[in-house]
Amino acid sequence: MSRSHTDVSQEVTAQACPLVEVLDHVAGKWSISILVAAAHGPVRFTELERSVEGISRRMLTLNLRRLERDGLLTRTVHPTVPPKVEYRLTPMARELHSYLTGLVEWAERHRGTIAQARADYDSTATPTTETGRAHQ
Amino acid sequence: MSRSHTDVSQEVTAQACPLVEVLDHVAGKWSISILVAAAHGPVRFTELERSVEGISRRMLTLNLRRLERDGLLTRTVHPTVPPKVEYRLTPMARELHSYLTGLVEWAERHRGTIAQARADYDSTATPTTETGRAHQ
DNA sequence: CAGTATCCCCTTCGATACTG
DNA sequence: CAGTATCGAAGGGGATACTG
Numbered sequence: 001m002s003r004s005h006t007d008v009s010q011e012v013t014a015q016a017c018p019l020v021e022v023l024d025h026v027a028g029k030w031s032i033s034i035l036v037a038a039a040h041g042p043v044r045f046t047e048l049e050r051s052v053e054g055i056s057r058r059m060l061t062l063n064l065r066r067l068e069r070d071g072l073l074t075r076t077v078h079p080t081v082p083p084k085v086e087y088r089l090t091p092m093a094r095e096l097h098s099y100l101t102g103l104v105e106w107a108e109r110h111r112g113t114i115a116q117a118r119a120d121y122d123s124t125a126t127p128t129t130e131t132g133r134a135h136q
Numbered sequence: 137m138s139r140s141h142t143d144v145s146q147e148v149t150a151q152a153c154p155l156v157e158v159l160d161h162v163a164g165k166w167s168i169s170i171l172v173a174a175a176h177g178p179v180r181f182t183e184l185e186r187s188v189e190g191i192s193r194r195m196l197t198l199n200l201r202r203l204e205r206d207g208l209l210t211r212t213v214h215p216t217v218p219p220k221v222e223y224r225l226t227p228m229a230r231e232l233h234s235y236l237t238g239l240v241e242w243a244e245r246h247r248g249t250i251a252q253a254r255a256d257y258d259s260t261a262t263p264t265t266e267t268g269r270a271h272q
Numbered sequence: 273c274a275g276t277a278t279c280c281c282c283t284t285c286g287a288t289a290c291t292g
Numbered sequence: 293c294a295g296t297a298t299c300g301a302a303g304g305g306g307a308t309a310c311t312g
Contacts, residue, residue, distance in 0.1 A: 017251040020165060020190060022243040027163040033156060045274050054156060056306055061275065071253025082273040083312080092246055099238040106232050107158040113228060115153040117207025181294050192286055197295065218293040219292080 025070055030055055030063045032100055035089065038073065039097050042086040072096070161206055166191055166199045168236055171225065174209065175233050178222040208232070 025031060030052065037043060037051045049060055064087065067073040072093040078084040089097065161167060166188065173179060173187045185196055200223065203209040208229040214220040225233065 017247045017254075018190070019240070019243055019247065020169060022247050022250060023163075023168050023239065024165040026243065027159075027168060027239060028165075029156060029160040032159050032163060049274095054154075057275075058307090059305060062305090069254055069257040070250050071257075072250075077274095080273095081312095083275085085274060092249060096239075096242050099235055099242060102235040102238070103159065103163060103232075104155070106235060107155055107162065110228055111153045111155065111158050114158060114206050114208075118153075118205055121205040121207075185294095193295075194287090195285065198285090213294095216293095217292095219295085221294060 022070075025066060026072070026096065027100075027103075028063070030059055031067060032103065034060070034063055034067065035072065035093060035097065036100055036104060038087050038089055039094070039101075042076075042088045044087075045085055048087070067093075158206075161202060162208070162232065163236075163239075164199070166195055167203060168239065170196070170199055170203065171208065171229060171233065172236055172240060174223050174225055175230070175237075178212075178224045180223075181221055184223070203229075 026035075033052045033055070034048060037048055043051075045060070045064075048064075049055065049057065052060065055063075064073065064075070068075050068087075072090055073087050074090060076086045076088075078086070162171075169188045169191070170184060173184055179187075181196070181200075184200075185191065185193060188196065191199075200209065200211070204211050204223075208226055209223050210226060212222045212224075214222070
């Protein structure tokens with residue numbers, strides 16, 4: 001097999017960057033909240049720590065680094081005392097933002113229904129030892 | 137603190153179903169691909185196994201069960217030989233579908249840029265001991 | 273303030289083998 | 293065909309302590 005040099009670079013990026021991996025980074029458990037929280041302008045580390053409910057310092061750092069590496073966030077360090085670091089979305093991430101908020105709004109609209117669906121599923125299925133026979 | 141009985145049930149579902157968890161299920165690494173693949177009508181197990189690139193049988197099963205439990209997929213068993221099982225989106229999931237495809241299209245448009253951003257990041261940062269060799 | 277560094281648990285996930 | 297069962301490796305993720 002031989003291909004042109006332009007094809008090769010295309011292929012390299014495809015190999016290095018399978019769709020499922022991009023989606024995993026961009027739509028991961030924490031990434032969504034972080035990107036949404038960072039959308040309204042420059043945001044500082046502790047602001048994010050507060051606004052992303054339930055995230056640990058460690059996970060926040062890890063996710064910020066990964067988003068920065070993927071070119072979705074810029075990290076600006078102001079060499080002051082105390083230090084000040086600002087994160088903001090890149091244009092690419094800004095374009096993503098509307099899909100993310102759509103997702104979040106959908107989740108908010110349907111969380112009740114989902115909780116109910118789970119309750120139903122759990123009450124109908126797998127009554128391991130007790131009364132109530134399994135579904136279907 | 138006292139609240140009305142309707143508020144209580146609202147709160148229970150909120151507790152049982154935090155936003156970040158919903159997002160994790162719905163926008164998880166595999167969920168996106170599965171939901172998109174299942175969108176074009178009833179889909180059988182092995183169809184999904186083929187169309188969702190890189191997923192293992194185990195992970196597919198686990199994710200299908202979770203999506204079914206959350207009320208996003210219906211699972212229909214036809215008691216034939218060989219067995220035939222069809223999955224399809226619920227109305228709720230169908231509403232989600234457009235956001236998901238938006239996300240996927242975004243990922244496709246930018247995967248090249250992202251791969252490039254990573255390469256840049258890795259070549260500039262953390263040249264630990266050798267010539268720019270770093271994390272994955 | 274904005275992180276790093278460790279320790280350690282516990283879930284995720286792939287590989288493999290078996291079944292109605 | 294459409295799963296389930298089991299195992300073992302990998303890494304996600306919290307808790308805690310320390311630093312420029």
